[in-house]
Amino acid sequence: MGQIKIISPGLLTTVQDLGRYGYQQYGVSVSGAMDHVAARLANIIAGNDEDDALLEITLIGPKIEFMDNEVIAITGGDLQPHINDMPVRMYQALEVKKGEILSFKGNKKGCRAYLAFAGGIDVPVVMGSRSTFLKAKIGGYEGRPLKAGDILSIGNPHIPASKMLGRKTDNFYTYDSGKIRLRVVLGPQDDAFTNRGIETLFSNEYTVTNKSDRMGYTLNGPLIEHKNGADIISDGIAMGAIQVPSNGNPIIMMADRQTTGGYTKIGNVISVDLPKVAQAKPGDIIVFERIGLKEAHKLYKQLEDKIQSLKEFLNNNIKRNIKHYNIKINSKTYKVKVEEIY
Amino acid sequence: MEFGNEISEDLNKKIRAVTALIESKNICGIDELVPGYRSLMIHYNPLLIEYEELVSILTEIEEHINVFELPPPETIEIPVLYGGRYGPDIENVAKHNSLTVQEVIEIHTSTKYLIYMLGFTPGFPYLGGMDKRIACPRLDTPRTKIPAGSVGIAGEQTGIYPLESPGGWQLIGRTPIELFNPERENPILVKPGNYIVFKSIDEEEYINIKSKLSQNGGA
Numbered sequence: 001m002g003q004i005k006i007i008s009p010g011l012l013t014t015v016q017d018l019g020r021y022g023y024q025q026y027g028v029s030v031s032g033a034m035d036h037v038a039a040r041l042a043n044i045i046a047g048n049d050e051d052d053a054l055l056e057i058t059l060i061g062p063k064i065e066f067m068d069n070e071v072i073a074i075t076g077g078d079l080q081p082h083i084n085d086m087p088v089r090m091y092q093a094l095e096v097k098k099g100e101i102l103s104f105k106g107n108k109k110g111c112r113a114y115l116a117f118a119g120g121i122d123v124p125v126v127m128g129s130r131s132t133f134l135k136a137k138i139g140g141y142e143g144r145p146l147k148a149g150d151i152l153s154i155g156n157p158h159i160p161a162s163k164m165l166g167r168k169t170d171n172f173y174t175y176d177s178g179k180i181r182l183r184v185v186l187g188p189q190d191d192a193f194t195n196r197g198i199e200t201l202f203s204n205e206y207t208v209t210n211k212s213d214r215m216g217y218t219l220n221g222p223l224i225e226h227k228n229g230a231d232i233i234s235d236g237i238a239m240g241a242i243q244v245p246s247n248g249n250p251i252i253m254m255a256d257r258q259t260t261g262g263y264t265k266i267g268n269v270i271s272v273d274l275p276k277v278a279q280a281k282p283g284d285i286i287v288f289e290r291i292g293l294k295e296a297h298k299l300y301k302q303l304e305d306k307i308q309s310l311k312e313f314l315n316n317n318i319k320r321n322i323k324h325y326n327i328k329i330n331s332k333t334y335k336v337k338v339e340e341i342y
Numbered sequence: 343m344e345f346g347n348e349i350s351e352d353l354n355k356k357i358r359a360v361t362a363l364i365e366s367k368n369i370c371g372i373d374e375l376v377p378g379y380r381s382l383m384i385h386y387n388p389l390l391i392e393y394e395e396l397v398s399i400l401t402e403i404e405e406h407i408n409v410f411e412l413p414p415p416e417t418i419e420i421p422v423l424y425g426g427r428y429g430p431d432i433e434n435v436a437k438h439n440s441l442t443v444q445e446v447i448e449i450h451t452s453t454k455y456l457i458y459m460l461g462f463t464p465g466f467p468y469l470g471g472m473d474k475r476i477a478c479p480r481l482d483t484p485r486t487k488i489p490a491g492s493v494g495i496a497g498e499q500t501g502i503y504p505l506e507s508p509g510g511w512q513l514i515g516r517t518p519i520e521l522f523n524p525e526r527e528n529p530i531l532v533k534p535g536n537y538i539v540f541k542s543i544d545e546e547e548y549i550n551i552k553s554k555l556s557q558n559g560g561a
Contacts (some may be wrong), residue, residue, distance in 0.1 A: 028464040124499075238383070
């Protein structure tokens, strides 16, 4: 419940959830948070459903005034969040009071921060999702990035504010600047490249260029060699697909990617490493490492298990209101545990 | 799943059959299907279905598609106001092919176009079957803004822009119909495997359809 007011919007602040699924066959991009893991952790800390709507904040953060008391959680890239000019911790529940101002002092690590509100952001569901799809101007807040003066409504928290304190986790990723190691499964058009082309991808460093946004990350480095040209008959594109057009420079396709395309895809960044791409910024160095599908699925399962156990841990701690009593009956003392089970 | 390496009606039919068959089976772990010209993209959750198991199910499905009855394709009529400020490049197209504007319209409206797939932007149909007599290369300098509903020609392809977007197609007309409207119960008007025919309308009809649509909230 309550509202927030955008005093200044930052570079690119949008409402996102985990994406708009089911319409890719009609050409509607998935959109959603670029860093799924950070977005899910923010929601889990805030006691929300994992796919509740939150804010994705890019490099330069917004200034937000709380018009009511709220509980929030900030995850993802470290843009130095402050409340009333005092630095605050990320990856933990924060109580904020009516009239307080959240601001960000600048990028320290990573690229995108996620700001979840207990109760989630209350915007209309468009085609099954609250995500902003910028190109089609749908979803989120009026289908566009936030502007100064926008007022957003917050939903009803699932957990009372009194039980929110202490909800926290470590970040699952380090977002180290320097060399970002991305693991890649080959395909579907790896056969369109020469052996030397594939070798080039896995044995060189690639720099993230300025042509990097929610649609994709264009990289710069040694050119990747095709056998006979870069054009294919158009087909579907997955998140993390590494598309190589005829100029030989790879592009990693991200959340707002078009659903289909006519360029060869040499491989796909594994799901577990997609948050590293989302947190990379222009100038960062990427190295690619080849991995098998089985290993990629194993890593995916490990990550999902980790998220599930965090969720269970936090929610058990909250919901279990346990009281211990000592009861004396006929001069004998009994220990009694009473558990609130709803 | 890959089915070949060409654009053909037979391949499209096969992909459509496999897609429909997979959908009808409600396989646990399959999240989303994206049919293409010559392939079908399957998004699945490896926590719910293992790769090997999925492959064996799909292989069996592919073996059985010949006995699967496809629903007959529908043909959707798209009204188009050709030429003038709605289709500023129609004279380019006519001149390039030594035709009159009227002949370009006649050729463009006399074909049934198969919707091979949708993609690129919401509701954008990749159409097959355009008559080569009205083919025309793209503009040298793409426009930065093309209105939604614009009908154009690029090389040997014809298409409709569902959204306002930049592009280099030769614009020959515009439809008042909304191919994409997120507020509508079916946000996307056309489906892969169906056919489109274009019908030439005048400005009065164009305005009529447009105002009717806005009264009904685009329904």
